[in-house]
Amino acid sequence: MALGQSKETPGPGRSIRHSMAIWTAMTVLLSTVPGRAAETPTLLVLPLDMVDTSGEIPSHAKEHDDRLAALTLYLSKELNARGLYAVLDPMPIGTEIDKARAAQPLDDCNDCERDLARLVHADRVLTGKVDKVSTLIGSLRLSIVDVATGHAVFGRVLGFRGDTDDAWQHAVRFFVRDLEATDARQR
Numbered sequence: 001m002a003l004g005q006s007k008e009t010p011g012p013g014r015s016i017r018h019s020m021a022i023w024t025a026m027t028v029l030l031s032t033v034p035g036r037a038a039e040t041p042t043l044l045v046l047p048l049d050m051v052d053t054s055g056e057i058p059s060h061a062k063e064h065d066d067r068l069a070a071l072t073l074y075l076s077k078e079l080n081a082r083g084l085y086a087v088l089d090p091m092p093i094g095t096e097i098d099k100a101r102a103a104q105p106l107d108d109c110n111d112c113e114r115d116l117a118r119l120v121h122a123d124r125v126l127t128g129k130v131d132k133v134s135t136l137i138g139s140l141r142l143s144i145v146d147v148a149t150g151h152a153v154f155g156r157v158l159g160f161r162g163d164t165d166d167a168w169q170h171a172v173r174f175f176v177r178d179l180e181a182t183d184a185r186q187r
Contacts (some may be wrong), residue, residue, distance in 0.1 A: 041123035043085035
């Protein structure tokens with residue numbers, strides 16, 4: 001008898017049992033997927049800010065604004081794609097975000113980030129900023145806060161070298177990697 005063959009001859013009873021086993025396995029598998037999705041906390045990723053003390057001339061403000069917007073989008077996509085959070089669209093509260101940013105940086109705004117997150121019914125809110133010391137030295141500070149309690153859930157300060165899209169994204173990849181390695185109950 002060849003490996004994998006059964007002594008039992010196929011018949012109507014066996015194919016029904018086989019189909020029932022597959023159907024049961026599929027039902028169990030599919031029933032757990034929505035449960036996992038429901039357990040995934042929602043996250044509002046607020047626009048990242050920047051502090052540039054490099055004193056570079058000419059100013060790279062427009063380039064940095066574009067890079068910050070791209071980095072915020074990249075971070076949101078990475079967190080969502082890996083299933084770490086169900087990332088919410090900030091566009092419905094864009095006006096409120098702009099008003100809050102005009103008054104102060106969002107990563108240091110006395111809980112205004114939680115107020116913004118409540119507007120979209122987010123479980124968590126992410127704030128952050130890039131500190132640029134020079135063309136070669138920078139850091140990315142990111143923090144995730146539980147909206148209901150105000151407690152920091154996860155945070156990192158990551159140093160990076162270079163003032164390029166790739167250097168900044170590299171820091172985000174480390175943040176996501178560290179977050180992924182953290183127990184889901186601690187996110």
